[in-house]
Amino acid sequence: MNILVCIKQILAPEAVSEGSGGPGGSVWGNDAPTAKEGPRNFPAPSFADYCYRMNPYDEHALEEALRIREQFPEAKIDALAVGPDRCRRVLRRALEMGADRAVLLQVTPAAAGGSGPPSSGEAGATHSQEPRPMSSGEPGSPHARSDSKPTRPGSSFPPSALTPYETAAIIAAYLRDKTHDLILAGVMAEDGMAGQTGQLLAELLGLPCATAVISEQLHSPHGPVYVEREEDGGERSAYEIDLPALLTIQSGINRPRYPALSHVLRARAQEIVVVAASGLRPTPRERVVDSRRRESSSECEFLPGPLPEQARQFLGFCRQRGFLNA
Amino acid sequence: MSADVVVIAEASPAGLTPASVKTISFARRLADATGEGLRVLIPGCFPETAPIAAKDSTLTASGGNMTAKAVASVSVGVANNIDVFPPPGREKSNMSEKEGKASISPPAGRGNSTSDVDNENENVARFLERTGGAETILISGESLAAYSAEAWMETLAPLCRDLDPRFLCLPHTSRGWDYGPGLAIRLEAALIGAVDGFRREEADGAFLFRRSILKGQWQQEVRPERWPVVLTVLPEAAAAAGAVSHSDAAPDDTKAQANAAGDTRGETGSGPQGTNLSLSSPRHAPVRTPPATFSSSSPSRTAFYAAPAAPDPRCRPLGKLPAGEAAYDFSTAEVIVAAGQGIGAAENLALIERLAGLFPKAAVGCSRAVCDRGWMEYRRQIGMTGRTVAPPLYIACGISGAMPHLAGMRDSRCIVAVNRDKNAAIFQVAHLGIVADLLAFIPAVLEQTEEEARRAD
Numbered sequence: 001m002n003i004l005v006c007i008k009q010i011l012a013p014e015a016v017s018e019g020s021g022g023p024g025g026s027v028w029g030n031d032a033p034t035a036k037e038g039p040r041n042f043p044a045p046s047f048a049d050y051c052y053r054m055n056p057y058d059e060h061a062l063e064e065a066l067r068i069r070e071q072f073p074e075a076k077i078d079a080l081a082v083g084p085d086r087c088r089r090v091l092r093r094a095l096e097m098g099a100d101r102a103v104l105l106q107v108t109p110a111a112a113g114g115s116g117p118p119s120s121g122e123a124g125a126t127h128s129q130e131p132r133p134m135s136s137g138e139p140g141s142p143h144a145r146s147d148s149k150p151t152r153p154g155s156s157f158p159p160s161a162l163t164p165y166e167t168a169a170i171i172a173a174y175l176r177d178k179t180h181d182l183i184l185a186g187v188m189a190e191d192g193m194a195g196q197t198g199q200l201l202a203e204l205l206g207l208p209c210a211t212a213v214i215s216e217q218l219h220s221p222h223g224p225v226y227v228e229r230e231e232d233g234g235e236r237s238a239y240e241i242d243l244p245a246l247l248t249i250q251s252g253i254n255r256p257r258y259p260a261l262s263h264v265l266r267a268r269a270q271e272i273v274v275v276a277a278s279g280l281r282p283t284p285r286e287r288v289v290d291s292r293r294r295e296s297s298s299e300c301e302f303l304p305g306p307l308p309e310q311a312r313q314f315l316g317f318c319r320q321r322g323f324l325n326a
Numbered sequence: 327m328s329a330d331v332v333v334i335a336e337a338s339p340a341g342l343t344p345a346s347v348k349t350i351s352f353a354r355r356l357a358d359a360t361g362e363g364l365r366v367l368i369p370g371c372f373p374e375t376a377p378i379a380a381k382d383s384t385l386t387a388s389g390g391n392m393t394a395k396a397v398a399s400v401s402v403g404v405a406n407n408i409d410v411f412p413p414p415g416r417e418k419s420n421m422s423e424k425e426g427k428a429s430i431s432p433p434a435g436r437g438n439s440t441s442d443v444d445n446e447n448e449n450v451a452r453f454l455e456r457t458g459g460a461e462t463i464l465i466s467g468e469s470l471a472a473y474s475a476e477a478w479m480e481t482l483a484p485l486c487r488d489l490d491p492r493f494l495c496l497p498h499t500s501r502g503w504d505y506g507p508g509l510a511i512r513l514e515a516a517l518i519g520a521v522d523g524f525r526r527e528e529a530d531g532a533f534l535f536r537r538s539i540l541k542g543q544w545q546q547e548v549r550p551e552r553w554p555v556v557l558t559v560l561p562e563a564a565a566a567a568g569a570v571s572h573s574d575a576a577p578d579d580t581k582a583q584a585n586a587a588g589d590t591r592g593e594t595g596s597g598p599q600g601t602n603l604s605l606s607s608p609r610h611a612p613v614r615t616p617p618a619t620f621s622s623s624s625p626s627r628t629a630f631y632a633a634p635a636a637p638d639p640r641c642r643p644l645g646k647l648p649a650g651e652a653a654y655d656f657s658t659a660e661v662i663v664a665a666g667q668g669i670g671a672a673e674n675l676a677l678i679e680r681l682a683g684l685f686p687k688a689a690v691g692c693s694r695a696v697c698d699r700g701w702m703e704y705r706r707q708i709g710m711t712g713r714t715v716a717p718p719l720y721i722a723c724g725i726s727g728a729m730p731h732l733a734g735m736r737d738s739r740c741i742v743a744v745n746r747d748k749n750a751a752i753f754q755v756a757h758l759g760i761v762a763d764l765l766a767f768i769p770a771v772l773e774q775t776e777e778e779a780r781r782a783d
Contacts, residue, residue: 165510165517191540195503195519200508202508203479204511208641209508211500211504212711231501233712233713234704234712241640242640285516285552286518287551288549289534289547290534291546292545292546300753302761307770310770311770311771311773311774321719324684
């Protein structure tokens with residue numbers, strides 16, 4: 001039984017959060033390359049460790065695969081990521097957690113678009129560039145930034161990181177001559193929040209698909225697989241799905257393990273297969289033209305500090321509206 | 327009238343879901359912007375009418391579901407015309423069987439009117455009244471009785487190909503988001519998910535769709551590179567006018583929408599005037615759009631479409647599961663204090679409980695992240711995959727305000743947010759914001775109340 005787990009290296013949301021950096025300002029201000037620097041330099045490892053990590057939903061997907069292998073020990077688990085070279089890091093982590101093989105579909109920054117702001121790649125997709133905090137007033141940001149790199153012919157905007165469709169199409173092209181009985185992916189990527197790559201990949205491969213899987217049982221390596229998917233309002237519906245199939249895994253289905261030391265050591269000896277995949281990139285069907293920090297709401301009334309004053313005003317607010325007895 | 331914009335709505339026996347109604351409202355704005363028509367497809371909403379075009383219509387009334395007769399007779403009342411819409415692209419032999427027995431006709435429906443049917447008339451009317459006068463296609467079929475992405479795509483892809491819209495709007499729900507991407511592949515369409523607003527590019531009139539990323543702190547604008555484009559639409563998109571964050575209007579829109587949420591009915595039929603309505607609405611004022619003028623000027627039509635049978639589904643629905651643990655009842659709470667990941671550790675929940683304890687009718691809920699860490703039970707989860715609540719006062723403690731959580735609480739009448747990060751997305755929907763560390767703020771509040779109590783003694 002072959003299981004494929006799609007893993008995305010994501011931009012940690014807290015790494016993008018303004019003011020989350022240490023003394024001296026935001027992390028981007030200190031460390032991030034700016035648009036004027038031209039070709040992207042990948043950040044130093046310590047910075048990358050801070051900025052990038054395995055999408056947590058994909059950790060749940062990988063954990064689910066590991067549990068299936070515990071049940072059917074002959075199963076082999078492939079971990080796959082799409083993106084630039086730095087994605088080796090999450091694949092290494094996947095090997096440490098217990099994946100048997102790791103494949104990087106390498107999309108070079110140039111091909112992935114060198115100058116994208118953070119965007120919604122999905123499981124397997126990565127960002128080709130670190131976002132910079134952009135003030136909302138930055139004039140004409142899409143065009144203003146286009147000087148930072150040569151754009152692909154015919155694109156009037158700097159192409160962003162891979163979209164879910166591009167990621168899915170790259171993976172689908174790679175998988176054409178492979179056989180997997182089960183493909184698992186996270187329900188969404190924590191950064192891009194699209195939650196589309198799995199379904200797109202399934203359809204491109206012609207596989208049945210269930211999303212937001214919160215429970216999964218396999219009684220035979222040949223299937224079918226019994227799944228429960230989560231619906232709105234916390235309801236669940238059950239399905240029986242023939243293999244091969246693709247499932248996107250919801251958080252809460254399991255507790256991803258920490259790599260055991262023995263696995264960490266073993267993973268050092270394991271090779272990450274790198275496949276040049278820039279040529280597999282399809283014509284995009286949609287394009288991210290602009291990313292920016294959301295402007296703060298003018299509606300929200302902020303209580304000024306210090307703390308005791310905030311507390312006093314908060315209580316006054318509640319009393320005034322009758323939620324607390326005067 | 328050509329329909330540039332097609333909505334695929336979702337329905338329960340009670341009628342169109344609120345998310346669907348808001349999606350229709352959003353689609354109306356798109357239709358206004360393109361100057362073309364709007365069609366609403368309602369798949370799988372009439373399990374009892376599955377045989378509508380496939381078998382004869384000797385159907386009995388049951389539960390809250392509609393019979394073929396009820397559909398037919400009500401449609402006559404609501405709509406001016408009924409078509410039996412044959413599945414496009416089906417084999418002739420297949421067709422003839424269906425057509426031969428497609429015996430629905432308005433007179434027959436009316437002639438057989440009984441009180442049962444009348445009751446069901448109301449049910450069907452509930453579906454149709456909220457489509458705001460748009461052309462409506464009711465889709466039935468046994469394969470749609472229980473939801474599966476496979477069956478929906480099998481039915482919808484050929485139909486959508488035939489209708490050939492430019493925009494396909496789906497509610498961003500656990501369904502729309504489930505089958506939407508696959509549908510986009512089948513239609514070779516562009517796909518943009520979790521859309522919360524749109525605008526036209528000034529230079530070339532292109533449509534740019536806005537969505538949130540990075541826990542709602544950032545937003546991006548996505549431009550479709552081909553037609554059609556499949557959009558999964560968030561409820562707040564209904565109220566967001568064409569303008570997005572580049573104008574000052576966006577936060578207003580969000581707020582107006584929150585206020586209007588209790589009254590989506592008014593929005594449904596909003597005509598072209600509706601586009602700018604929320605821009606001028608005063609703060610916190612309820613938004614009520616004028617009654618629809620659309621339906622009176624352009625007669626609505628209702629058509630039926632029989633879903634093709636799905637012979638060998640690879641994904642077989644086994645049904646809904648009984649709730650393992652009863653959902654927590656938030657309905658009586660006047661105040662909901664909700665804990666997010668920002669509480670940092672399970673033991674800090676005690677502080678949340680104590681804060682809630684200050685209020686006479688309070689309940690404690692949480693975000694998904696808290697449940698995933700095992701700090702609280704899933705039955706208390708508020709958000710898209712948990713409860714949807716709208717209490718008079720919602721206090722969000724350490725909640726970043728990612729879209730799935732906002733979906734479950736943004737209609738609360740008053741929202742107070744406490745978060746260390748002043749850029750947290752929760753402040754976009756909050757009325758009162760407190761930028762502070764929870765673990766310091768809540769003790770400060772408790773101390774303040776104690777001090778006041780001492781003084782009162």
